[in-house]
Amino acid sequence: MKDLQLKSHRFRAEREGDWRRLETLLGKGERGRARSLTDEELLQIPVLYRAAASSLSVARATSLDASLIAYLESLTTRGYFFVYGPRTKFTQRLTKFFRHDWPAAVSGLWRETAISAAIFIIAAAAAYFLVTRDNAWYDSMVGGMAQGRDFAASTASLKKVLYDNDSGHFLGGFAVFLFTHNAQVSILCFALGFAFGVPTALFMAEQGLVLGAMIALYASRGLGWQLGGWLMIHGATELFACILAGAAGFRIGLAVAFPGDKTRLDAASEAGRHAGVVMIGVVVMLIVAGLLEGIGRQTILIDWARYAIAGVTLTLWLGFFYLPRREAR
């Protein structure tokens, strides 16, 4: 009966074992158990994948078995994603992120960072002058975030907020609350950049207004220096992160609005990836800021120590992001 067999059937019978072997190995690898693959198996996958890809070409040209072709298409696709997927180990990717990708992405974003910081600072300055001239501005700018800290409050109660050490509370909880809240807000600020950056600009301006109005309130009571320490111990990190999130949003907004030589789609996705790196870093910065604010600020009650921490963290961040460094391999 041998002569009655189809050529495509013989073709399949000869290669079926390899295909099934590849299927098993891919199944193992895809389930994230890449470590359970032995070295020998790992080396086998690319070879088997190329054989499957060549089988697919041959099958398309010579076989009319639709289910076989569909199977090979699925197998080759899975193989392609595995073989050409990310190969580096998680720890390697992490080191590369901190040593190269993150600082490079941030320093590559300096123009947007400057815009973002300028909007923030101008808004803060405007709020400061307006509130100093006319206290009525304060409520419309700070609104619900005041929590009793307004011009009706006594100087003593305002001062108490700055040096309240929350004794008897689990400070880690406060830090976590601050982190989750800030991270959510900055992700939102970033994502809103899609609408040509306009909502991001409004968002940055609003943050600046609140800050400026608060400074005006405390300065009017002669507590300006003290408020500075209270704010900057974590603000050096948190506000920086906030400005970077705004900058990341602007990068996307600008790419969508002015794609330049590229198509709008290409420009947007390139900007999206670049800004994505910055945003992963922003989340890391906010964890640091949350710890500094939730724990550091509540336990360190001396102004100059607060300023010292602020100065050190700011110097570290600036050096980390902007100091020229050797090309990472």
Next chain:
Amino acid sequence: MTATFNAKPSASAGRRGLFGRRRPKPVYVDPQNHLVREFVTPEGVDLRLQLGSAGERAAAFVLDGVIITVGFVILLLSAAAAASAMGFKGQGAEFVGAIELMAAFFLRSFYFIFFELRPAAATPGKMALGLRVAARDGGRLTSEAIFTRNALREIEVFMPATLLLLGWLMSMTGAEAVDGWTVLAGIVWTGIFLLFPLFNRDRLRVGDLLAGTWVVKAPRRTLAVDLASDASERLARFAFTPDQAAAYGVKELQVLEDVLRRRDPRTLAAVAQRIRRKIDWTAGPGEHDADFLAAYYAALRGRLENRLLFGHRRKDKFDKA
């Protein structure tokens, strides 16, 4: 080494921009299925990737939403149980609260990112529907692309959903009635983002657009039996003349393959009858429809594949090639 790749199915180079300007009609790889894209691997094989349809994407998202919600409820209940065991006071209870807050945050913001970073590049919902995320340019799927595509979910779904839910709760408790205009704005906002994939050919979400990704089908198929293999013995009993074996083309062959795999007796009988009439075949005594069809399938495929080797691909029965 990355795949060369035609992101746009159109042959037009002059197409640009999201706005205005008429563009020429796109040329699809597969006119029957507009979601198939040419995708040439470095080995030079066209994988013909198929994009996930809007329905599948929505179903996957709903599935993930259910998983997140269930996880959230379990978290809330266990945190409440732990806190009540501590009498709702002291640093212990606050510690539990902190853990819960952190876990809820990660569930909301990092559920998608975590799963898409794994080798399968798919959340459980996507996996259930045989979908995965891939880079549009055929290159590697990077972690920043995954972060970006999921950060955008924040404005696509979570922010408006939270606002609407909050507004609803507030109006229920009568604390503060939410402005009808605010609700309307929220619904319009969400609607624009939710329906965005329907208004572009590649079914891109805003997040996909910015991250340079798309969602493709990568189903796991098992290798089915070759229908021609067990037919080879039977073929001896059914001796078809060359004319009889040449009655149909590839299209009919594949319909027949489908019929044989489904093994529905009524369809088998109907199809067997049609073929017998077409090729003038008189059924012998005790001849099973399934046997006849399997044998005819093998004969037809043998004939068509032979012609294929000589460069003739007969599309269907009307094709005279």
